[in-house]
Structures are given as C-alpha cells and as structure tokens.
Amino acid sequence: MSVESSSRTVLVCMPWHELSRPSLALGVLKASCVEHGMAEPIAYYANIRWAEVLLDAGLTVPDYLEVSDGGFVHALGEWVFAGALNGQAFGIEQMADYARRHRIALDPISRMRELADEFVSSVADEVLAMDPEIVGFTSTFSQSVPSLAVAKRIKQRAPEVRTLLGGYNCDGIMGVTLHREFEFVDLVLRGESDETFPELLGALRSDHGELGSIAGLCWRDADGAQRVNDHRGTPVGPADMRVPLFDDWFQTYDNSVVSEFTEPELVLESSRGCWWGEKHHCTFCGLNGSTMTYRAKEPSRFVTELDHLVRKHRTLDVTVVDNILDVSYLRTALPEIATMDIDLRLHYEIKANITAEQAATLRAAKVWRVQPGIESLVDDVLRRMDKGIGGVRNVRTLRDLETEGITVEWNWLYGFPGESADDYRRIIEQVPALVHLQPPGGTARIFLERFSPNFDDPAIGFTERAPAERYHAVYDLDPRVLADLVYEFDTPDQGITDEQVAPLDAAIAVWQARYPESSLLRSDIDGVLIIRDRRFGWAAHDYVFTDPRERETWAELEHGRTIPALHRNLASAGFPWNQAELAEWLAAQLANGLVFTEGGRWLGVATTPGGIERSIVRPEQPEPVLLRIEEPT
DSSP, X not given: OOOOSSOOEEEEEXXXXXXXXXXXXXXXXXXXHHHTTOOOOEEEEHHHHHHHHHHHTTOOHHHHHHHHHHGGGGXXXXXXXXXXXXXXXXXXXXXXXXXXXXXXXXXXXXXXXXXHHHHHHHHHHHHHTTOOSEEEEXXXXXXXXXXXXXXXXXXXXXXXXXXXXXXXXXXXXXXXXXXXXXTTOOEEEXXXXXXXXXXXXXXXTSTTOOGGGSTTEEEEOTTSOEEEOOOOOOOOOGGGOOOOOOHHXXXXXXXXXXXXTSOOOEEEOSEESOXXXXXXXXXXXXXXXTOOOOEEOOHHHHHHHXXXXXXXXXXXXXXXXXXXXXXXXXXXXXXXXXXXSSOOEEEEEOOSOXXXXXXXXXXXXXXXXXXXXXXXXXXXXXXXXXXXXXXXXXXXXXXXXXXXXXXXXXXXXXXXXXXXXXXXXXXXXXXXXXXXXXXXXXXXXXXXXXXXXXXXXXXGSOOOXXXXXXXXXXXXXXXXXXXXXXXXXXXXXXXXXXXXXHHHHHHHHHHHXXXXXXXXXXXXXXXXXEEEEEOTTSOOEEEEEOXXXXXXXXXXXXXXXXXXXXXXXXXXXXXXXXXXXXXXXXXXXXXXXXXXXXXXXXXXXXXXXXXXXXXXXXXXXXXXXOOOOOOXX
C-alpha cells in the first residue's frame, strides 16, 4: 500500500479539553489514516496553547481546570469564546444576569473572554501556516463554540480550506443543525469516524469521490444546499479500534510551560458502548448517543497496547475512557495486567456490583481510581434510574473498594419523577454510619439530556422542556433551532425539592469532612470477631463477638441478606436463630451503626484489614464529580 508523503490535514483540539492528556479522538483518527495508507494528519493542541495564553496573562492552570472540569454545567467555557464567534458584545448581559441568579463568580472567566478573540486569530494563523487543505475539529462537551470561532476565522482568511467538525457534539440531529446554521463549516461527520474519516479524505482528494456514500456525513452540493447521509454505518468492531498515535501531543506537552503544573497521563479505550445500557438504559444518561452497542477489545491485545504505550511514552497514569468495564476483563485482562512489572495507576468506570474478590483483582491490576456509577443509596430512586442495583449493593461496593484502598468517584443524583422525601429520610439517618467509606463529591439534580430515556420518552415525567437557558448566552440562534443543536434542556424540577435535599447535603458535608479520620475495621483473631470503631460521631469502641452463631451471622452480612435469607442460611449451616431474636439482634447492630439496611436487606459495613492504605485526600469542600466521558472519535 502506498503512503502519502506529507499531510495537508490538520486536526485541532480546542479548549476545554483536559490539559494533562491527549485527545483519544485525534490519536485514533491519525492511526486510522496511517493504516489506510494516508499521511498522518497533523494534530494541533490549541487547548495547551490557550493555557499558555492564560498563564502569560497572570491566570493559572487551576483557573483553566475550573472551567474545563466544572464549567460545562453553566456553559462557561463556551461563553468565553462566544464573543469571538458572535461579536464581542454578544451574551455579556445574558450571562451576567444568569450568573447573578446562579451565584456564579465571573472573574476570572470574564478576563479569559477578553483574551479569546486574539487567541482565536492566532490559532487560525498558526493552522493556516501549515498550508492545510482540510482542518478538522473534534468537539465534545465545551468545545463547540471555540471550534466554531476558529473555523469561522479560517474560512474568512482562506475560503479554499475545507472545515470539518466531528465528535460527540455532532451526533444525530445536533450535527445536522450545526452544519445547517454555520455555513463556514463545510462538513460535519457524525458517529464513529474510524473508517468514515479516511473515506472522506479519500473522496475529497479524488476526482471521482462520492461524498453521498459516506455514512453520517453532512455536506453541501455545488449550489450550496445542505445534503445529509442519515445512514449510521456499522459500529466499529473491536479488531478495528486502532492503537492511538500520541507522539505529537507529548512533544507539544513536553515543550509547554503547562507541563510544569500538571502530570501527563495516557488515555485509552478497551471497549465502546455500554453493555448495561443495551439491556437497561439508565433513564438519565445520554452519554452514548447513537453508539450504545457494546464492543470490547480482545483482552490480551488491550494489555499489549497498554504495555506498548506506557513504555513508549514513559507515562504511568492511564485513564481508560470506557463507559463500563467488560466483566470478562476481571478474569482475563486485569490479572494479566497485574503481572506487568510496571507501577501503573489505572482509572476505570465499572458497574457497582463487584464482589470483594473482584475489588482485590482491580487493586492487584493497579487500578487506583474507579467511577462505579453508584448515583444513590435509595432503592426506589435506583429503580427509577433503571440501574438494576439496590442501595445495599452500592454500599457493599463502597465498603469493598475502601478495603482495597481504591479511590471512588461518585455523585448522589436526585430529581427523579415520583421519588419520595420519606425514602431519603430513612437513608439520611444511616449516612453517619458510613463516614468511614468514601463519600460522594456532592449532590446534583439530574439534567434532561438528549439521547436519554428521560428525553426520548416524555411519559416518564419530563413533558416540558426547552434548550437550557445558558445556551442563549453562547449561541445567536432562535430557540427553535437551539432545540435541535444542544445537549441539555431546562425542565420543571421533578422529585424532591431543594429544601428536601438540604438534610442530605448537610449529612454529606460532614461525611466529606470527617471521612479521612474515620475507620471501622473488622478482624477475626483466633475465632473471635472484633469490630474496632473509630468513626467520627461514634464513641470509640471495640465490639467483641465470641458466639459462633454471631460470627457466622457477620459472615453472611458481608454479602447483604434479607432476614429470611439469613435465617435460612444460618439454619442450614447449623446456626439457627429465632427470626424475632435475629431481628432484635440486627436492630442492635443498626443502633451501633455496624450495619446498613434498605429494601429489607442488611449489610455489615465494616471494612477488613489487608487492603492498601487509602490513597485519597478529600478537600474540605470538594466540587461535585462530573460524569464526563470522552467519546473516542
């Protein structure tokens, strides 16, 4: 296969992509082009360049991170660049009013906005200096307006250069609308682009290229009319998920002052889609868009890729951006990773139904941080989410991950139609007993997200919706157009009120503050079970259980049991209880905060020694953990 000698394709990663990691989308597309015999596209990391501009202006890397990590909720990152796209005065009054009502401080964000227009021009100049034929932008979360601003500037200065947008913000109708409303965007490629991107490049450079055959493409015909191929194409198979090329990012990063303030990390994928979502789509989640189909790489192949990239780039921190860990990896890839003679630090998203043995497997495989999708400890609310898991199971996961010293990222979500304050009250009363387990980053009312069941099926309860108000400060478009362009929507609050969630917020604030000093350890020593309580808010006490029947009961409570199941299992093992006596004993353990109960199930909450010392330190007032998934392509 012949290979082009030089590339005239530039792929741009705009703010507010993370500073410490390359773009997986750009890395995969570069690799796909090379495999198709094309020259490797040039990757331009404008996000790093923007951070340098901020530093030169006296701002800081934490200022950048505050917008990139949390600004999506209020479109702050998009607003910074809205003046460069729509005119300097656009959106200032709207955002000032919005910020006042939502108690948002606009400094230093307003200072960033003053720098944005000149920055956009400089990016356009630097990209055009590379003499491109095609300039492509990857757009996920807060990257749309920054990308549009640069694309507009490029088209004004070099009309012959083709501009292209792709990524999650272009999925479905959003991409069609974006292409229709912004005429300086020549092409929009929707869906997974591993194959369609090189197909597009080939068609553009061929005298006989047929754009209409490219799945998901939006383009314009010779008369300027929009054309759309609504065929989604076949989801990319595991064997066709390329090993990303990150050399240019590491070169950019190493040569940037940004590297003095952050630590680099790799970003990889071992699967795409969501195996749980294929069966039961969580009602609030729209993250998979049109690519829910689950596909996982062959385990040994992924381990080989991981080893190759870690050694090549000498980087030990690795974020695996899968929506959910392939369960089979717990028996295959992870034990293989555990044998690697490298001190890795892996991040994975998992389903919150792991066992203690699986938690140990994660830790042995150098998984230091997980996002288990816990979301709540209230059974009724979890059913309304269609999570397929209960509160006791979630607490068990927190307990077993704490035992292994694995950092847990989770948020407590509320705002589901039909949820009851009484259900929350029962759980809030038990939160102080969990102070030794890792707390949520905070509470958050769910958004109405495009592609979610809540959005697709108004019968669930979200019958009224309008484009989220903040978008009016970043897009100069009619609300009816915005309805087809944006990802999040305003809708009347459902479920519990903000006043009703206040007790939960207060309980979590104590949990966050006192977790580092709290422990509840369970030990078996010469046939004696000891639970050593050193939790904040509880009297220091060592509970000693010498009765074999009680010790066997605690062994059952490791799994989370109903009283009938406890009674049956214990009787079968030769340790019979009278059910009333057992219920009375459990009530005593509940009063001491040694068990958690929900939905008729009971769980022992003490951790066991032997796990690695906890590896996280919580800030005094942690920000909510945002559920962010980087779409591969």
